[in-house]
Amino acid sequence: MFVALGITLFYIIFVWFVFFKAQWLKFNVAWGIVSFWVGAHLLLIFLVALRFFQPFSADSHVVRSTIQILPKLTQPTLLTEVLVEPNTIVTKGEPLYRFDDTVYELAVKKAQAQLVGAQQNAKILEQDVIAAAEAVERAQAQLAYAQTQKARYENLVPAGGARQDELDRWNEQVTEDKALIKEAVANLEKANLALDSQIDGVNTGIIQAQAELDQAQYFLDNTTIYAPENGMIVSQQARPGLVVGDIRLGAIASFVTEDNPYILATFRQQNLKFVEVGQPVEVALDLYPGEILTGKVEAIWWATRQGQYLPSGRLPGFELPELPGRIAVQITVDVPEDRIFPAGGHAAVAIYTGQGKSFEFLRRINIRLYSFANFIRPLDI
Incomplete structure (x- = not known):
């Protein structure tokens, strides 16, 4: 806008000087039409060149990453200190922040036990396992004794040296002893299986008990929230007495x-025809009128919400957007180290693509005029 006004004013002064001040030419209807036609095209050439070779945006804001502070606790817990x-x-x-840790300390002690x-x-x-192995040995010894006694009575009974009921017993x-051996072997296998229930030798x-202790300790540690990075809380609304969980x-x-x-910074799509990563940038931050900061293009976000369709059962509709x-x-x-770079701070941005350098000075004038205009704009005194 400032560039257009400047070019227009300069051309008007030039026409005034030629036709009225110096009177090198006599002004008439024909010269009026020619002057208007030349001025309009001159203005158009400058504006088109600036638009593509040195794109400008006044819709620019400082962005800082924010981290949501969300307590990770298992039950409603009282906020005791804001630090x-x-x-x-x-x-x-x-x-x-520090929260009441009474319940979580008890959970840790329980898990430790x-x-x-x-x-x-x-x-x-x-x-x-040792006791089960000994039980197998005892059962085997009892079976061996019983088999010996059985063989002895099998010889005595036919000769009349013992009664049949003794042999039957x-x-x-x-x-019975064979069954006891099977039972003892099964108990030994069961004991070995219980002992062999291990992961990496543990x-x-x-x-499982160690995992429960680690989990209890994790929630106990989370009763105090620490700064995840260097930064600050801007709007402090949390107060002692707040219950979270x-x-x-x-x-x-x-x-x-x-x-x-x-x-x-946002730009009209056609203005980015020659913009590439790494190109130099000038920034006029509203917070510092009259100053110009330098920078470079870090990335171009080649995506907008208009290019996104979410999964749904509705058919897409196509309507011409307002913009x-x-x-x-x-x-x-x-x-600079002595300057604040606030999140949400507004700025104007000019990108220099390296093409059309003969027009570059106009954009540099433009952004500096914007910066100095911040001394008086807006007029809300």
């Missing part, structure tokens, strides 16, 4: 990160 001041930079790892019990049970399983004893009962669906705060901010979708360009800016 961070709003709008104050904190470093990664600093505590932000269960782990000790599981470790003792693993030792008991080893003794069960030892036959029954042999049968009893599964111990692994499994019934809360949203975050209690938004953490604005300090690292890797960028500007996201064509604009394409966003991500820009990294060289921000």
Whole structure:
């Protein structure tokens, strides 16, 4: 807009000087038509060249990544301490919020006791194997004795040296001892299976108890929330007394990160014909009138919402949008250390594609006029 006004004003002054001030030519209807035709085309040439070779956008904002602070707790828990001041930079790892940890400490103690019990049970399983093996040996010894007695009475009964009922008793004893051996062998196998229930040489009962202890410790650790990165809480709404837990669906705060901010500028699609990653950029941040920051094109977001269709049972409808979708360009800016780069800060951006360099000075004038105009714009004093 400033460029168009400047070119128009310059041409009007030029026409005035030629026809009225210096009177090199006599102004008439024919010269009026020619002057208008030349001026309109001159303005059009400049505007088209600037539009494609040095695209400009006043729809640009500073973007900083935000992290939603969401407590990971298993039950409603009371917020006891708020350890961070709003709008104050904190470093990664600093505590932000502390919750009541009474229930979670008890859960850890319970899990620790269960782990000790599981470790003792693993030792008991080893003794069960030994006892089962000894039971097999005893059953085998009893069977051998019974078989010996059975053979002895089988020789005595025909000779009249013993009664038939004694032989029958030892036959029954042999049968019973064989069953006892099968039972003892089964118990030994069962004890071995229980002992062999391991993962990487560790009893599964111990692994399960250790996992429950780790989970209890995890939730206990989460009763204190730490800063995930360098950054700050902007709007501090959480206060002691707030209850959070499994019934809360949203975050209690938004953490604005300090690292890797960028500007996201939107352009009409045709203006990006010659724009490429790495091209130099000038930025006029509204926060600092009269100053120009430098940067470069980091990425072009070749996608808009108008190009997305979500899965549904409805057939797509095609309607001409009121405005064509604009394409966003991500820009990294060289921000001086003594300057603030606020999230949501508004700016104007000019990209220099390297083509049409003879027109480049006009865009540089344009963005500087925009920056200086921020001293008085908007007129809401």
